[in-house]
Amino acid sequence: MKIVHRQIFREHAKLFGLSTASLLGLIIMGRMLQLRELFLSQNLGLFDLLQLFVYLCPFFLLLIMPIACMLSVFLTFLRMSSDNEHIALKANGVSLYQLLPAPLVFGCLCTLCCYFISFYGLSWGMDNFKRTIIEYARTRSKIAIQAGVFNRDFPKLTFYAHKVDSEAGELEFVFVQDSTLKDTTVTVVAPYGRIEADAEKGEMSIAFRNGRIFRKHGDELNILQFGTYKVRLPLGRLLGGFKFDKDKPSEMSIGRLWRMHRDPPQKVLHDEGLRRKVETELVKRWALPFGCIVLGLFAFPVACAFRGLRQQYGLLLSMGLFLVYYTCFSVAVSLGETGAFSPYVGLWIPNVVFLGVGAVGVYYANQEKTLPVMTLLAYWRSWRAES
Incomplete structure (x- = not known):
């Protein structure tokens, strides 16, 4: 079993690295297009752009790591199901419960790494990004006034x-x-x-x-x-319309958020909207990283249920399931910021629901039973084919 766990963990790590790099590259390319005016207004080289993107990486990794963890677990066990490795292991007396340690340990490591990014990396990256941009604006941009030249870059x-x-x-x-x-x-x-x-x-x-x-x-x-x-x-x-908002809760450190929540300054006391945003962001920093282990456990039985599914379709399926999770999470964030629903409850509902479904799915998959939802789906497909 140690050999099996090592192999599963190794495959998780490879797929996680590939998924993270691919998603991070796509997001950075999209962000680069949004900030094209910012970069065009600066005299920046390749090293300068790489430095700025390194500072932006923690902000994106906080969103990418849960789905990358889910994809790595899902694709690993989907391949094992497609290659009948599950059947071979079960024939040798290995149950699905005995395969759980590898994805659980991997999900815990991803969760700890995501918590580090949530608590420290996010604020470090955004602070350095803004400080570097301002320094470039001072020394390299159009406002670096040339001697003997009238500068009219700003209106009036x-x-x-x-x-x-x-x-x-x-x-x-x-x-x-x-x-x-x-x-x-x-x-x-x-x-x-x-x-x-x-x-x-x-x-x-x-x-x-x-x-x-x-x-x-x-x-x-x-x-x-x-x-x-x-x-x-x-x-x-x-800087191409880039906004420097020092009081944006999504870019604050966890320590500053906690201090503003526990002992709010006058600005927060008199601004109910800002107080709710601080409270919601504080809960979000705890709830979102926990999604790594939740989605990893959820993906385990789903991959076993869709035995024989091609990997490209499995990739689309896992992306769709994550979209459901993230949509629920985003709705909870919006409700928490508007005060319509408590963030302490709303932001943890997606984790609790997906964790519960994952635990039930593991039980059914180990018993080689089909989930009631899957039975209804198969019945609906056969009814559609007959009609």
Whole structure:
């Protein structure tokens, strides 16, 4: 049995790696198309793109790992059923219960890995992704103002600097004209300036020193002298509409979510929608990774029930079953965020239902009995064929 378990575990690992790599590649390609304006506005090389995608991987892996675990278990036992290996093992006195340790151990390992990503990897990846994007915007994008060139990339904003140090972000003899206010033109002139990026707030600004502000409203002209003055830049326009939302619960660490839930700040107390999102996201970080072991156990009897099914059809079947699971999970998340249903109950219902069906399915498969649903399906197909 040790040899059998090792072989099953090894096949699980191979199929898991293949499924994860394939799904991750497809999702990253789709995400790349969504962020094409962001990448086109930056002077990025291949290494820079790979670095950004590494930071995005934890966010995608949290969604991919449960289905990859399900696919690996399903395809392994579907092949064993198709090759009559189950019959050969049973002829030698090996029951399906004795084959369970390998998929259970594999599902537990996937669950632990998914929990690590959920608790730590997700926030680490998104924080580094935003920080890197802001740094690229500061040093490599169009806002890296060229010396002696008028920059009009932002609507109703014009920038000019006589000398520019791109690495340090230092500017000399800076001129900015702001026409964003109706019937008012603000012109800032200063001998020194600096491009600043705040990764925590997700914003960029130009800080001027020892300059003057010329504010013209109609025929009235006001002149002000200042020591320090900042012009904040609409970074989202520069980065293809990418939003930097520091208070997005889906990108927070588990520690920050727990602190906001246990001791909510004033912003959360006065925003009922944000409070529900924090609560729902906190439950989601626990419920979704547990889906690895749930879906792995669920796939085990399903693969045995569909003996003789081709692998391409089995792949479509397992994807369809996961779609049912994820649809139920997504509906529970939406209901939890709107307050229509408790997330503590709703987000765990798909896991409990699929776990129960999987346990019953293992019992029926070991007894070589057909599930009532499968009997009804076979009866319906025969009735359709006769009619």
